[in-house]
Each structure stands twice: as structure tokens, then as C-alpha cells.
Amino acid sequence: xxxxxxxxxxxxxxxxxxASPMVLAAQEGRFGYGSPASAEQIAGWxxxxxxxxxxxxxxxxxxEDGEELYEEKCALCHGxxxxxxxxxxxxxxxxGSLTDPRxxxxxxxxxxxxxxxxxxxxxxxxxxxxxxxxxxxxxxxxAYVLHLNDIxxxxxxxxxxxxxxxxxxxxxxxxxxxxxxTRNKRCMKRCKDPADVKVASEAAAYVPEGGxxxxxxxxxxxxxxxxxxxxxxxxxERHCALCHADGIGGAPAIGDTSAWSARIEQGLDVLxxxxxxxxxxxxxxxxxxxxxxxxxxxxxxxxxxYIVEQSQ
Amino acid sequence: MxxxxxxxxxVRSVAESGEKLNGAERRHFLKNGLALLxxxxxxxxxxxxxxxxxxxxxxxxxxxxxxxxxxNPYGMPSPHEAGLQRRxxxxxxxxxxxxxxxxxxxxxxxxxxxxxxxxxxxxxxxPDVDPNQHRLMIHGMVDRPLIFSMEDLMRFPSVSxxxxxxxxxxxxxxxxxxxxxxxxxxxxxLSCCEWTGVLLSTLLQECGxxxxxxxxxxxxxxxxxxxxxIPMEKAMDDAxxxxxxxxxxxxxxxxxxxxxxxPGWEGNTCVKWLRxxxxxxQPWYHREETSKYTDLLPSGKAREFTFVQEANSVxxxxxxxxxxxxxxxLWVEGLAWSGRGRxxxxxxxxxxxxxxxxxxFTSVVExxxxxxxxxxxxxxxxxxxxxSRAVDETGYVxxxxxxxxxxxxxSSIYHKNAIHTWKLNSDGSVVxxxxx
Numbered sequence: 181x182x183x184x185x186x187x188x189x190x191x192x193x194x195x196x197x198x199a200s201p202m203v204l205a206a207q208e209g210r211f212g213y214g215s216p217a218s219a220e221q222i223a224g225w226x227x228x229x230x231x232x233x234x235x236x237x238x239x240x241x242x243x244e245d246g247e248e249l250y251e252e253k254c255a256l257c258h259g260x261x262x263x264x265x266x267x268x269x270x271x272x273x274x275x276g277s278l279t280d281p282r283x284x285x286x287x288x289x290x291x292x293x294x295x296x297x298x299x300x301x302x303x304x305x306x307x308x309x310x311x312x313x314x315x316x317x318x319x320x321x322x323a324y325v326l327h328l329n330d331i332x333x334x335x336x337x338x339x340x341x342x343x344x345x346x347x348x349x350x351x352x353x354x355x356x357x358x359x360x361x362t363r364n365k366r367c368m369k370r371c372k373d374p375a376d377v378k379v380a381s382e383a384a385a386y387v388p389e390g391g392x393x394x395x396x397x398x399x400x401x402x403x404x405x406x407x408x409x410x411x412x413x414x415x416x417e418r419h420c421a422l423c424h425a426d427g428i429g430g431a432p433a434i435g436d437t438s439a440w441s442a443r444i445e446q447g448l449d450v451l452x453x454x455x456x457x458x459x460x461x462x463x464x465x466x467x468x469x470x471x472x473x474x475x476x477x478x479x480x481x482x483x484x485x486y487i488v489e490q491s492q
Numbered sequence: 493m494x495x496x497x498x499x500x501x502x503v504r505s506v507a508e509s510g511e512k513l514n515g516a517e518r519r520h521f522l523k524n525g526l527a528l529l530x531x532x533x534x535x536x537x538x539x540x541x542x543x544x545x546x547x548x549x550x551x552x553x554x555x556x557x558x559x560x561x562x563x564n565p566y567g568m569p570s571p572h573e574a575g576l577q578r579r580x581x582x583x584x585x586x587x588x589x590x591x592x593x594x595x596x597x598x599x600x601x602x603x604x605x606x607x608x609x610x611x612x613x614x615x616x617x618x619p620d621v622d623p624n625q626h627r628l629m630i631h632g633m634v635d636r637p638l639i640f641s642m643e644d645l646m647r648f649p650s651v652s653x654x655x656x657x658x659x660x661x662x663x664x665x666x667x668x669x670x671x672x673x674x675x676x677x678x679x680x681x682l683s684c685c686e687w688t689g690v691l692l693s694t695l696l697q698e699c700g701x702x703x704x705x706x707x708x709x710x711x712x713x714x715x716x717x718x719x720x721x722i723p724m725e726k727a728m729d730d731a732x733x734x735x736x737x738x739x740x741x742x743x744x745x746x747x748x749x750x751x752x753x754x755p756g757w758e759g760n761t762c763v764k765w766l767r768x769x770x771x772x773x774q775p776w777y778h779r780e781e782t783s784k785y786t787d788l789l790p791s792g793k794a795r796e797f798t799f800v801q802e803a804n805s806v807x808x809x810x811x812x813x814x815x816x817x818x819x820x821x822l823w824v825e826g827l828a829w830s831g832r833g834r835x836x837x838x839x840x841x842x843x844x845x846x847x848x849x850x851x852x853f854t855s856v857v858e859x860x861x862x863x864x865x866x867x868x869x870x871x872x873x874x875x876x877x878x879x880s881r882a883v884d885e886t887g888y889v890x891x892x893x894x895x896x897x898x899x900x901x902x903s904s905i906y907h908k909n910a911i912h913t914w915k916l917n918s919d920g921s922v923v924x925x926x927x928x
Contacts, residue, residue: 210698213644217629217637225629225768228709228719230776257586267586278792283903285783290794292782300779303717307590310616310715354786357798359907361899362891366883368839368848376928377844377877379915381669383678383924386812414669422583 227311229299233344236298240339241320243327249317250324253306262286262328267428272328275349281490282425282435288329292354294346298322319343381414384474412486415479419472424487430464432491440491448488452477455484569606575599578609581677584665589617590716592659594680597806597827598813603654603855603862605683607738612745613659613681613759616715621765623741623749626713628733632771635700642749645735648690653732653755654861656684656829658801660758660785660906667902670913670926674812678912678924684829684862685746687753689734692727696771705771709778710752713767720761721775722754726799730755733766756831756860757799758906760785790901803830803890804909805838805865805882816920819873825854825866830884834858837883838865844877844913844927845892851880859885876916877927893926 205212229235251260259265262272274284283289287297302318304310313321323338326346332338338346416424416434427433432440443451456477458468469475545551569576578593585591595611612618623642631637659681665671672678692708701724708727712718722731732753735742742748747764754761760780775781775797787795805828810816828835834857839848855864865880882890891899893910915925 211648213647214638214640214698215644217631217639221639222629222631222637226631226770227717228711228770228776228778230772230774232774278788278794279790281903283788285788287783290783290788292796293777296777296779296782299719299776300783303719304616304715304779307616310717353793354782354796355793357795357800359795359798359800359802360888362895364881364889364891364895366837366839366881366889368850370846371848372846374843374846377846378928379877379913379925380928381926382915383670384673385921385923386673387921388813388815411669417669418671 227299227303229295229302231293231295231344233295233340236295236340236343237315238340239315239319240337241316241318241323242337243320243323243332243334246320246322246324246327249321253313254321257307262325264426267426270426271325275329278350278353280435284426286329287325288331288349290350291348292351294322294326294343294348297325298343301325381411381417384418412482412484412489415475415483416486419470419475420483420487423470431466432463434487434490437491440488444488444492448484451484451488452481455480576609578612579676579680581672590615592661592681594676595683596676596813597680597682597808598675598811600808603684603827603864604738605685605862607685607740607743607746610657610683610685610737610743610746611659611681614714614716615718618744619714619765620744621713621748626749626765626767628750628766628768630695630699630769630771632709632769633702633705633773634696634771635702636698638699640695642735645690645733645750648694650688651691651732652686652688652736653730654684654686654856654858655753655755656682656801656860656862657753657759657762658682658804658829658831660760660798660801663908663910663912664905666910666924666926667897667905667908670924672924674924675806675808676813679806681759682827682829682862685737686739687732687734688736688739689732689750689753692731692733692752692769693729695733695769696727699771701771704773707772707775709768709770709772709776710761710763710766711768711770712747712763713765718760718763718780719776719778720763720780721778721797722752722761723797723799726754726757754799756801756833758785758801761799785906787900787904787906789904795904798907801829801831802907802909803832803835803882803884803888804828805835805880805890806912807840807878807880807914810878810916810920810922811914812922812924815922816871816916818920819871821868821870823866824869824878825864826851826880828863828865828880828882829861830882830886830888831860832888833860833885835863835865835882836885836887838863839881839883840865840867840869841879841881842869842876845879845911848881871916873918875918877925878914878916878922879911881911 202212257265257268258271262270264270270284270286272286272288274286274289277284277289291297298318301321302313319338323332323336326332327334327336331348332346423429423431424434432443454466456469459466469480576596576599578595580591580593591614593612595605595609626642628640628645662681663678666678706724708722708724710720710722733750734753735750737743737746742751747766750766751764752762752766781796787798805826807824807826809825816822824840828838838851840851841848849867851865851867853863854866857863890909890911896910913925913927915923917923
């Protein structure tokens, strides 16, 4: 880069506009571009809130007021109890689940600071009308979401002054980045025993454009020399988890023992049949093979075994 | 003679309109189109058309005039390339407003991602921002809070750099088992462009950062007001305030008219439609750096501010979208990248990691950019397990799945950079697989 400082000074002096901000800028080694931001301009956009309370506007809101607002503006997507509707994020529940194979991360189980909740609702929610809530409404709805997570009681009123005192259960469970945390070696020859090379899981086959014709068929009959293990876990992840992981559309969630106990009592044969042929009980519709008709019966069976094993 | 010519003409026009379609559609069209003409003799006439275009025949486009200059004032890819598209995975997100689309890596060459197929990630949909009214405000712990118009920003000395952009959730669906059926979905939250703009450090100097300032909050002007806390060291190192991509203004999908690029860091920190930078002395702990973009470990603890995208690589040929058609020699190639700097080596294995061969770089090797590598291979038609392994200039070696899971379990969603396996079947088809 040319010596900008000198250049600007020479330019400014040459043009003899001595008292202008440009000259001052140049003397300080700056360009002098842009215009000063007034306090009023900054206030219009400065919406962020920090854990220490910096950025919180005056105001307050009660759990009770928040309940009504939440029902009207939030429950549609997040559920009346914050349990989630149609795949939108859950806002409550999941306490103690962070070490489970399927952790449920919510405001109550995972979030670190109350200020984050206030800030996020204020900046981004309700989803279809961001920045439409008044400050008092944000206090009230924040209070209600805290209440849904059993963090404050029903009589609570959230204010600018007490917000930083409301601590979330998971606050102390965050740690700094520790990567690199793996130490692979650059081995080139005989890096492992060929007998140990086994496929643990496989995604569904993809048929590229042009159809199967595009594949080479003359060697198709050749022995597949590789041991392929289809696992129940793998089938479950690809084909069943989208409903059974979180209980979408009435599906009993994996690991939810109470939702599964009566079902498991029917016996595995019934469960296999219901999973393969489809089933509609009181809770919703289980499509045949979860809608993946290309799955073999035994693949579905493995997934049922896996679900049952995880839900006992 | 006359009749034969008319017939030829008809067959040719059927065949030509068929060329505009692709794959199965095209075959269907040709079949029906030819059936319309009737007469068994015509089938051989049709194959005659194909033969006519190739040597020694002369194709129709060689014997006629094409369209005039500026028929397309902004040129588009050939209609034959209509298959090159971003695609989505329906079940990933509740709707398509806060969602993601994937780059079609299998069909791309070199290291630059064409602007039209750079992956998208929105949290409140794609905003339509008026560049004349858009402003970038810098305030907080500075001597001179300033507001910049686009014109102001473009007056500063400009800097261009080729850098990858990757969502830290890229491949996140694969933590527990091989899941996505093709390269576009297993690795497609990844792109690489030439980005042009002004260094953030230049703007900060302009505002005069005060003593004790350590963090910067970057915020977007879309409905989600996406916000992330960025450490001052990154801002003073190579963070770029970007207004152009691959030689032209940023695409709306990539943050038009101005965005932040933190080279080598998670894509989410590269806030789009950037409206505000606030300088402070501590991070803000906003939703996108606590609820999301933190890496949960088996202990229940979660790592926060995990910015860097570690070294990673994947084979793009073959891959599920690019099966092999016959045994014999082929050019196996792929992409490697590291958020910590340059790629130093890439090794390729055809036996599931028992032995490795060093690949050759076939592109420029820029720091924090996609790097193209390749190696010649003679496929004997037997099933094989293909892998690639990147090593970056810090000496870091891309890990295996088991190393990664030993360190982080399988619930951390982000930063999955394990050695990837394509299982090549004897019919030439390629399937996403994970080894035990």
C-alpha cells in the first residue's frame, strides 16, 4: 500500500481545504470517509443486550401478562407448554438430558443466560413479525418462557433490575474451545489390518440422473467382497428419527419409556407388523415402513429392535 | 429425394428439441417423438441424426448462424447445464424461511463456486435490501462512531481474497451414522469465492478503537438481526467487510449489499446484510453463540466460541452423483480445505485406509481456500472403499470418525470433519458409508 498518510496530507494541503474534517482525518492517518453517528441514530439500532444487563431498556412484565401474549403470538409454533409444534424449536423441557444419547436443548436445559432470551425474543420473534413487541411485552413473554421452564413462579414480575439475577440451570456448563482435540497420524502403508476394514453404516443408494442405465452392469454380478452391516441404529437414523426422535405428529419419542411400555407389551411381532404394514392408533399415523417403501422388512425389523432397546 | 429430405428435417427437429431436455425426460421424448413419426425405417434415420453431428458428419450448429450478441445481456449457463442447482433436504428444517440449501459440489470444477450455486442459509428469509438506503454503523468503544454508505465503503482501499465459506453444521447429519445419500447433502454447505471489500481493521482504525476493547458484535439487517460476537484479534487479522463476490456485487443470497467474511471461521459468524458493528469489552452470548453453534460433549459440558473450521476433504469424483461407468483408468479428484491456513498434503486411499497415496494439487493453494487435488487410478471393477485425508500447514491431520467420536461423542452437531468414505460397488455406483 502507498504511504497513505503522506498522500492524504499532500492531497489535502494541495487542495488547501485546511479546516475540513478530511484534513484532520489525514493528519491522524485516517481517510475521513463516512459520517458521524449521532446518539439518536445509534439508539435506533442499538438493540443488543449482554449478560451483565448492558443494553436492557427500562420496563417490566409479569408471567401472567406473558401467558396471554405467548398464547396469542408464540404458541402456534412453539406449543402452549413450549413443547414445539411441527418441528419448530421447543422452548421448554429436556432438563437433565444433556448427557443422554438424544439430548434435548432448550432455554431451561441448555441456555446460558437470561439476557440471551430477552435479546433473542426482542430481535427475532415472533418469527413472522420481528421487532414488533414493545419492551414491556418482551419482559412479560420472557418471564413466561422462564416460568414454562420452572425457573420463576407464576407471581413473578421480570424487570430491568432483576433480570440479571435470574440464573439459568446450565450457566456453568460452557467451556472454551479445546481444539485441536484429535491426533491422527499421516500413515501411508499398512495403516491397519485389512480384516478390520468393515462398513458400519451406509446411506441410501442414490440413483443419478440418467437412471440406473448409467451404471456399469457387466460386472454387476461380481461378488461384493466387502462385509456390509446394516444396523438398526443406521436405519433408525435415516428413516425413523425424523418422527420418532422428538415425537413429531404423535409418534412415540425414542427413549420415552412411558410412551413405549404399553406398545412393547404387545410383543415384538405386533410391533414389526405395525411398523412394516403401517398402523394408526390413538396418537397418529405410522405410515408403512415410515413411508420408505424401499426398505426391506428385515431392515425395518432391525430399526424396531433398536427403538425398543432404547425405550425400555 | 424430396420426401427423404422432409423426413430428415422432421427427425432432426424432433431430436434437437429433445436435446433441450435431460436424462429420462429426453429419452421419453425421443421415444414418443419418434413414435409419432411412425415407420420402423425412421429409427435408423434417428440414430443417423446423432451420427450426423459427430465426425464425419456435420452438426446443424455448424451449418447455420447463431443468435446475435447481447441476446443475453447477462449470460447464463448453457441450457444443457440446467441440472446444476442448489437443492434442499425437506425434513431438515420446519420451513424454508429459516433453512438451508446445498451447493452441488459434484458438478463443479476448480475451486471457485459460481455465485448462483453458493449454498444459502437464512434465519428469516432472503431480504430485499436497497443499497442506496443501506448503512453500516460502527459504534461502542470507539473514539468516532461512524455511519458508512455503500459509496463510503467502496472509497477505501479494496482487498480481494479467495476463501472458503462453510457452515459449521456441514456434515452434521453424519455424526451418528452415514445418512445423506449424496455429496451435495453430505458436504454441500461449502463454497469458495473471491471476496472483495475493505479490511475490517481499516474501518476500525477509522473509528479509533478504545483501550480495553476486545470483542465486536456483528449484526445483520434481515428480520433475524443475526448477531455474533467476534474477537478483536480476528478483526485486526483478516476479517473482511465484503461488497463483491467473484468480480461482481454480492448476490442477495450472500448478503447484498455488504457482509462480513471471517476467513476460515464458521459461516454463521460471517454475518450477511451487515448493518452494525458494536465494539465492546466482552462477548454478548447471543442465541447463535449459546443455544446454537456450541458443541455439546458427552460430559454435558459444551464448548463455546468454537470458531475455526478444521482441515477437511472429500472426493468429488467418483461420488454418488458421479458413478463410474466402466473399469479402467480414471482421474479421481476432490477438494480439501482448512480454516487454519494452507493445505499441505492430501492422501487418497482405495482400500478403506489400509494404504494411502499422495494426491497432486491441481489448483492454486491459497490459505483458507478450497484446494483441488487429484490422483490417477486404475479401477479393476472390484468394490472399493475410497477416502481422502487432508493435512494442513500446521501439521494437523484430518481425523477418523472414531477419533472424532472419542473426543466429542456424537451429539455436538457442528464441526464434523472426519475422513469420508465412498463405497464403490462393482456396478460403479457409489454410496456414502462409514467404517467401523
